[in-house]
Amino acid sequence: MAKKNKEAEEVTFTPSGTGIRNNGRIERSTELPSPTRKKHKSLGLSEDDLVDMFELMYLQRRFEERAMQMYQKGKFGGFLHLYMGQEAISTGTVYALNDDDDIITAYRDHGWGLVRGVSPKEGMAELYGKKTGCSKGKGGSMHFAKTENHFWGGYGIVGGHVPLGGGIAFANKYKQNDRVTACFLGDGAVDQGSLHETLNMSQNWGLPCIYAIENNGYAMGTAVHRHSVGELHERAKGYGMKSAVINGMDVFTVYEKMKEIAKDVRENSNPWLVEIRTYRYRGHSMSDPMKYRTKEELQEYEKLDPVERIKKYLLDEEIIGEDKVEEIENSVEDTVMEAIDFAEESDFPDEEALYEDMFVEDDYPFHT
Amino acid sequence: MAELQFREAIRAAIDEEMSQDENIFVMGEEVAEYDGAYKVTEGLLDKYGSKRMIDTPISELGFAGIGVGAAMNGLRPVVEFMTFNFAVLAADQIINHASKAKYMTGGQVDIPIVFRGPNASAGQLSATHSVSYDSMYAHFPGLKVIYTSEPADAKGLLKSAIRDDNPVLFMESEQMYGLKGEVPDEDDFTIPIGKAKVKWEGSDVTVIAHGKMYHVATQAAKQLAKDGVEVEIIDPRTVKPLDMETIVKSIKKTNRCVIVDEAHPFGGFASEVGYLIQREAFDYMDAPVQRVTLPDTNAPFAKNLFDKWLPSAQQVIDAVNTVTYRK
Numbered sequence: 001m002a003k004k005n006k007e008a009e010e011v012t013f014t015p016s017g018t019g020i021r022n023n024g025r026i027e028r029s030t031e032l033p034s035p036t037r038k039k040h041k042s043l044g045l046s047e048d049d050l051v052d053m054f055e056l057m058y059l060q061r062r063f064e065e066r067a068m069q070m071y072q073k074g075k076f077g078g079f080l081h082l083y084m085g086q087e088a089i090s091t092g093t094v095y096a097l098n099d100d101d102d103i104i105t106a107y108r109d110h111g112w113g114l115v116r117g118v119s120p121k122e123g124m125a126e127l128y129g130k131k132t133g134c135s136k137g138k139g140g141s142m143h144f145a146k147t148e149n150h151f152w153g154g155y156g157i158v159g160g161h162v163p164l165g166g167g168i169a170f171a172n173k174y175k176q177n178d179r180v181t182a183c184f185l186g187d188g189a190v191d192q193g194s195l196h197e198t199l200n201m202s203q204n205w206g207l208p209c210i211y212a213i214e215n216n217g218y219a220m221g222t223a224v225h226r227h228s229v230g231e232l233h234e235r236a237k238g239y240g241m242k243s244a245v246i247n248g249m250d251v252f253t254v255y256e257k258m259k260e261i262a263k264d265v266r267e268n269s270n271p272w273l274v275e276i277r278t279y280r281y282r283g284h285s286m287s288d289p290m291k292y293r294t295k296e297e298l299q300e301y302e303k304l305d306p307v308e309r310i311k312k313y314l315l316d317e318e319i320i321g322e323d324k325v326e327e328i329e330n331s332v333e334d335t336v337m338e339a340i341d342f343a344e345e346s347d348f349p350d351e352e353a354l355y356e357d358m359f360v361e362d363d364y365p366f367h368t
Numbered sequence: 369m370a371e372l373q374f375r376e377a378i379r380a381a382i383d384e385e386m387s388q389d390e391n392i393f394v395m396g397e398e399v400a401e402y403d404g405a406y407k408v409t410e411g412l413l414d415k416y417g418s419k420r421m422i423d424t425p426i427s428e429l430g431f432a433g434i435g436v437g438a439a440m441n442g443l444r445p446v447v448e449f450m451t452f453n454f455a456v457l458a459a460d461q462i463i464n465h466a467s468k469a470k471y472m473t474g475g476q477v478d479i480p481i482v483f484r485g486p487n488a489s490a491g492q493l494s495a496t497h498s499v500s501y502d503s504m505y506a507h508f509p510g511l512k513v514i515y516t517s518e519p520a521d522a523k524g525l526l527k528s529a530i531r532d533d534n535p536v537l538f539m540e541s542e543q544m545y546g547l548k549g550e551v552p553d554e555d556d557f558t559i560p561i562g563k564a565k566v567k568w569e570g571s572d573v574t575v576i577a578h579g580k581m582y583h584v585a586t587q588a589a590k591q592l593a594k595d596g597v598e599v600e601i602i603d604p605r606t607v608k609p610l611d612m613e614t615i616v617k618s619i620k621k622t623n624r625c626v627i628v629d630e631a632h633p634f635g636g637f638a639s640e641v642g643y644l645i646q647r648e649a650f651d652y653m654d655a656p657v658q659r660v661t662l663p664d665t666n667a668p669f670a671k672n673l674f675d676k677w678l679p680s681a682q683q684v685i686d687a688v689n690t691v692t693y694r695k
Binding site for chain 2: 102104133134135136137138139143145146147148152153155157160161162163164165166167168169170171174175193194196197198200201204356357358359360361364365366367
């Protein structure tokens with residue numbers, strides 16, 4: 001047999017293109033599992049719940065659309081990572097969990113804050129870096145938090161908050177308080193060692209935690225199959241951990257599955273690794289030209305828009321009519337515009353705030 | 369007073385605090401079934417059970433972070449690193465999360481956690497097991513850093529560290545675990561964080577030394593005393609927040625200063641204290657501050673090279689002779 005001429009072969013490392021199975025061809029970055037076929041009643045959701053869910057999803061969408069405009073106008077600085085397209089996940093999850101269950105996430109956290117009690121005013125003021133923000137203007141876009149509502153915050157180091165989620169769950173198990181922790185991470189964080197270490201300990205110790213990957217197809221600009229081998233949810237197998245893959249464009253599906261999973265976690269005190277497939281409509285952050293994906297792919301997902309989907313359901317099932325939809329949308333728009341006014345009119349933090357919240361005591365002798 | 373080994377003093381601090389607060393637990397590699405890699409936590413598994421004495425896998429990043437999360441959610445973890453040399457793998461959790469989560473959430477979380485374990489070198493272990501990390505962590509706002517030299521300080525300060533509602537790094541030394549010292553028997557003996565102690569009184573020169581280097585300084589001081597040089601030794605005990613008041617008071621008396629530091633020379637404790645002395649006590653100095661540190665090289669294995677690498681009493685004596693113009 002003739003020896004292969006190795007020198008003539010081109011060496012490559014990261015696979016090119018979007019889908020690893022079709023190297024180089026433009027493919028959808030993730031394959032969406034089927035949504036649930038169940039209607040709201042069999043899921044245990046009332047008509048009022050649905051209307052509230054729609055309002056909450058539309059709030060997240062409009063909040064970010066307006067925030068994006070304000071950012072582009074130069075009203076505030078920093079990074080702005082938008083959640084648009086992924087709202088079914090935050091919304092379905094908070095309806096599936098108890099109010100005192102714990103949620104922690106990464107830096108794409110605006111939606112999570114809004115569904116867990118960060119008011120639009122507090123959220124917008126935080127983006128503006130004002131003292132009235134949910135984190136007193138000290139955290140900005142990446143660090144929304146509302147711990148009194150068991151939302152432990154957004155965290156800016158990819159994968160860094162995953163052990164924190166495990167630790168929150170550890171404390172809940174220690175205190176035997178039956179709370180479930182849901183730790184959300186992006187598909188990019190799947191490749192961090194912190195996840196491996198945390199999953200191993202979580203399974204070994206039976207931590208009541210759902211590690212939920214919001215797979216939006218891209219780790220910044222690197223398509224999921226270019227950065228990770230295999231299917232993300234299948235990594236659970238290595239830990240003997242329960243897992244699921246969920247359609248994240250449909251709020252009913254997220255609600256249904258997360259409710260089942262949370263019930264299992266609460267009853268059996270064991271962790272889950274869940275992959276929720278979704279899509280982010282905007283770039284990684286505001287400075288992203290999005291050259292790594294096609295317009296066609298984006299348009300295809302926009303056809304599956306989760307906010308439009310629940311709106312259509314409300315109309316098709318005649319739960320509310322067009323005029324009520326319009327009323328909700330107008331009211332949300334007013335809320336968001338009021339939030340912008342509030343943020344603009346709020347004061348920046350006082351200069352003393354620079355030294356506040358560093359330590360518990362207020363007489364710490366800072367080094368100079 | 370009872371004479372305790374360093375490891376016994378640390379164990380007593382942990383034990384006493386655990387017996388008073390259900391929310392305190394110990395987590396780390398080999399802390400439970402093995403009774404501690406250096407027997408610091410010996411017997412605590414039998415006393416407190418596997419809920420509160422938790423053996424971890426070799427996952428410093430993961431268990432440090434689980435500790436931080438547990439602290440955010442109401443517990444008081446004491447996280448043991450087998451050495452701070454291994455804690456480099458956990459640096460993201462200490463530097464990016466423990467020290468910052470309170471600030472960036474506008475004060476919504478407290479992180480009452482202690483990270484403890486041996487620091488710096490422990491004989492011929494070559495490069496990766498020999499680094500002193502107290503100065504590095506002291507660089508970051510939001511952390512308190514303690515590196516004690518004697519059993520009594522260790523016990524009193526560790527108890528304070530466990531009670532502190534902020535993240536505290538508490539450093540020890542493999543080579544000091546067997547060191548014996550008098551420890552007060554009094555109930556609830558604690559030492560406040562951030563207070564230095566004048567451990568040797570003298571009027572000729574101030575030597576500042578903490579952790580293992582305190583003992584190098586005392587060896588030098590004993591030698592120098594034979595030559596009639598009265599050394600004042602200050603053990604800062606807490607690296608951050610640093611008690612400069614005690615240091616400056618001493619320098620105003622002696623007008624000369626040598627800093628002995630187990631870290632490398634660039635940007636370490638010695639350089640920081642040296643800067644502060646020139647700022648706070650410039651007019652009182654009769655000689656430039658000298659420092660004795662590790663060289664700007666990694667730790668070698670070979671015995672002769674290692675001995676040359678580690679700060680010695682002779683180097684301290686030489687530095688004292690320099691600042692007192694005795695050579």
